[in-house]
Amino acid sequence: MLPNIMSGFGSSGVTWERRSEKVSEIVAREIVRDIAKRRPAPNSVLESESAMIKRYQVARGSLREALRILEVHGLIRMKPGPGGGPVLSEVDSRDFGRMATLFFQVLDIRFSELVEARLMLEPFIARLAAERHDPDDNEELRAIVQQGFEARSTDPWLQATDAFHTKVLSMSGNGLLTLIACALKDIFTERASTVYIANEGDHVRETHARIAEAVINGDAETAERLMREHLQEYADTVAEREPNLMNEVVDWR
Structure with missing residues (x-):
């Protein structure tokens, strides 16, 4: 037929x-x-x-x-x-991540798995950013790091932190990797954004500054290592403060 x-x-x-x-x-x-x-x-x-x-x-x-x-x-x-x-619409990684969470929920993907994926992907993209970035982006990255130092209340602090990771990821030269990694970051941030508050983030601010300089200077190995250590520390803090979150299914929101 x-x-x-x-x-x-x-x-x-x-x-x-x-x-x-x-x-x-x-x-x-x-x-x-x-x-x-x-x-x-x-x-x-x-x-x-x-x-x-x-x-x-x-x-x-x-x-x-x-x-x-x-x-x-x-x-x-x-x-x-x-x-x-x-x-x-002005679509971005949040829209992509929102769509992905539908599949995450159906496939029983746990938050710990999302954290693991981010730990594997984002440090590698930081390496690419150091190797491939457009020098015209250097000053914007430094300005975002400075915003983090100046932010002393929670909302501006979270915005500066999110902007830092988004900017580093966008400097990789690979649009697909950037989209996927930003979506994972967005999902992570939505569910664990209260773990660090502005008045205890000085160590994070210094770490962001070091990662930024490694990217700007083209030091790929250092950028990758620092980003991995940074995200691992954040993941460990989430696991300590919100242990139940790590085993939750990433539901569709």
């Missing part, structure tokens, strides 16, 4: 096939492909519903289901009222 095939045209005019999977899923993929090709700015309103129906040659119900798929995954949000419609 022949598979169920429906033909249509993407924005490129190239024929694509819709086989046994739902039309809405294929349309969602086509929309993503067009977004990646055109690169509209975040918060841009995409085409109207009528224009999309014409472009993707689908029924209104299938298009709305496709948009709902993208909304659930955090790529778009729906703006109501006149002039509304699908709006492109």
Whole structure:
């Protein structure tokens, strides 16, 4: 028996096939492909519903289901009222991490496993940052470290700490590794952010400064070692202060 095939045209005019999977899923993929090709700015309103129906040659119900798929995954949000419609979100690693936690929960992934993965991945990326980073990023990294020294209340301190790790990871020159590692960091931080408070973080501040200088100076071995020691110390502190957390399943949030 022949598979169920429906033909249509993407924005490129190239024929694509819709086989046994739902039309809405294929349309969602086509929309993503067009977004990646055109690169509209975040918060841009995409085409109207009528224009999309014409472009993707689908029924209104299938298009709305496709948009709902993208909304659930955090790529778009729906703006109501006149002039509304699908709006492109400013997606980041938190959206990726939020989606990943759905699978973590179903697969019974424990927080201790997430910590172990971060301990393996982030020091290696710190090494890459030292080896590959753009020198134009050096002053921004130093400025973030300085923000940490100046932060004496909890919220600014947590923001500076998060910014430090995000910046080092972004300097690796590998976008995929950066996305995955930042997502693990985001999940970790959301669940264990109260372990260190601002008034006891001087050792962390000094460690961040040393890691930053190793990255800036291209000392890959030192950057990797210091980051591993830093994260291990943090993981040990979490295990000591919140022992039950380490055995919890990383649930979908």
